[in-house]
Amino acid sequence: MFKKVQLPLQTTNLIVGFMVWVILSSLLTFIMEDINITPQQASWVTAVPVILGSVLRVPMGYLTNVFGARKLFMISFILLLFPVYYISIANSFMDLIIGGLFIGIGGAVFSVGVTSLPKYYAKEKHGFVNGIYGAGNIGTAITAFAAPVIAGQIGWSLTVQLYMVLLAIFVVANFFLGDKKEEMKVKASLIEQIKGVYRDEKLWLFSLFYFITFGSFVAFTVYLPNFLVNNFGLDSVDAGVRTAGFIALTTFLRPLGGWLADRFKPFVILMYVFGIFTIAALILSFAPSIGLYTVGTLAIAIAGGIGNGVIFKLVPMYFNKQAGIANGIVAAMGGLGGFFPPLMLTTLYSVTGHYAIGFMALSQVALASLILVIWMYFNKRLALSDEILNTTPLGMMVTNKKGKIIKINPAFTELTGYSEEEAIGNNPNMLSSDKHTNDFYDNMWDNLNRHGFWQGEIWNKRKNGEFYLEFLTINALRDDAGEVTQYAGVFSDITDKG
Incomplete structure (x- = not known):
């Protein structure tokens, strides 16, 4: 009462x-x-x-x-x-x-x-x-x-x-x-x-x-x-x-x-x-x-x-x-x-x-x-x-339109071994495993330019040299005029599933 x-x-x-x-x-x-x-x-x-x-x-x-x-x-x-x-x-x-x-x-x-x-x-x-x-x-x-x-x-x-x-x-x-x-x-x-x-x-x-x-x-x-x-x-x-x-x-x-x-x-x-x-x-x-x-x-x-x-x-x-x-x-x-x-x-x-x-x-x-x-x-x-960005288990990175990394999250460091100091200002090709042909990357960029995103499996390499298979999604971020300003990538390690 x-x-x-x-x-x-x-x-x-x-x-x-x-x-x-x-x-x-x-x-x-x-x-x-x-x-x-x-x-x-x-x-x-x-x-x-x-x-x-x-x-x-x-x-x-x-x-x-x-x-x-x-x-x-x-x-x-x-x-x-x-x-x-x-x-x-x-x-x-x-x-x-x-x-x-x-x-x-x-x-x-x-x-x-x-x-x-x-x-x-x-x-x-x-x-x-x-x-x-x-x-x-x-x-x-x-x-x-x-x-x-x-x-x-x-x-x-x-x-x-x-x-x-x-x-x-x-x-x-x-x-x-x-x-x-x-x-x-x-x-x-x-x-x-x-x-x-x-x-x-x-x-x-x-x-x-x-x-x-x-x-x-x-x-x-x-x-x-x-x-x-x-x-x-x-x-x-x-x-x-x-x-x-x-x-x-x-x-x-x-x-x-x-x-x-x-x-x-x-x-x-x-x-x-x-x-x-x-x-x-x-x-x-x-x-x-x-x-x-x-x-x-x-x-x-x-x-x-x-x-x-x-x-x-x-x-x-x-x-x-x-x-x-x-x-x-x-x-x-x-x-x-x-x-x-x-x-x-x-x-x-x-x-x-x-x-x-x-x-x-x-x-x-x-x-x-x-x-x-x-x-x-x-x-x-x-x-x-x-x-x-900081709590998700998915690795994330953002690059400028020239491909330089400007932001990563803690999961990126955990999955790749690269710290924020090592990644910022670098290029994502630092993760390249050299397992893919130039045609593979040309197709990736063609989809990004035409559709604004690309999604698929890709082999990359950690800082310690270990290869891993990741499922990667890349989105092109555009301003109000439709011009690409940044690229955002989200990925997860699927090596065991692969």
Whole structure:
């Protein structure tokens, strides 16, 4: 029973955590009526919760594998009671900063579920499961939509205190429904686990990609309510509804991204994601009307939602044994991706009077990420080719069109006795046994030129002078213009069969 309930329980836990995480950004227009703060200070108030919500994700992922999701969620929600209450009685900018810093715990709980839930499912379902869990982002939409409406009726202070009741309910829910026997496998310390992954370039590339996809989600979540009010003159409730729509679209597309990554090539999907990001951010950089601004923002929502789902399919795929710490690091980078943009946009606006440079920067970073994804995709294919080349029992060699050997595999050395240093730059006739006539070789080249391949039995000689019979296949490799660029030979020793 406990195992079956973990996905819905942990997903609702994330909803609650994210609801708390964005209290300040959702209610800031109400708070500013009672507490006198500048626009620059307001940007800090909305950005500060992201700091702890990001940094804590690294130890949260690790601690989940040590203590289990049940304990981590319970402790997190108990700790959140204090900053939530402190915010509800705040009367200064510094009160909001202190309370905001510690409600970052609500965003940090993300690492708990993405580390815990894959333990309950087969690998081919990890993308979809993490996508479902990630849909807990909808918590930000719930707060963005509901908090301003409630605050309009009972005031922002009492609205914030209502979240304490919600947190208490979920402390109890996790106590009774959390998995008390969750499997723990961690033996290495946090530092040892970080050392085990930090040199892997894929970790930092995934972090960059999540920095953009999830970072944009967080940034737009905290930036849109005030921007829509100040820039387009919308009222607070209307701005909240539009922000909630952005959040909902991004959130509901996250499981789709995970599902697509389970069934298709994740890197190809990411190419489309960053292509859309590049174009959408470019549109926003021209400070368009509310109509075009909506189109650009919704495109960001679509790409971000799908991209978020895809990335958390890739992380456990490449870091299966260090999933907790890798999830934490990537998730932390995504959170930090939501910290800097609102501050940067506010600063740029105060200096230039518009947000164009900030969105242009997002466009260029997205374009760079697109290039990196393409590089990773083809690099993976090359790595797969090298693995096949190095592990196959068949001898392989590749020559240029002039017949000079440019690549061999370990099986070539084992079958012929020639090392890579001895073979590279040499000619395949170094293997000649002199048992075949010139007509035999003329016929071989005639078939290669006319049909693009030759296949048959041929006597060759090893380095030690021993003759052996091999079954050889030669293929002519051509470029897009149809010109031969290389020849690839694959052979096996059939002396005993002969």
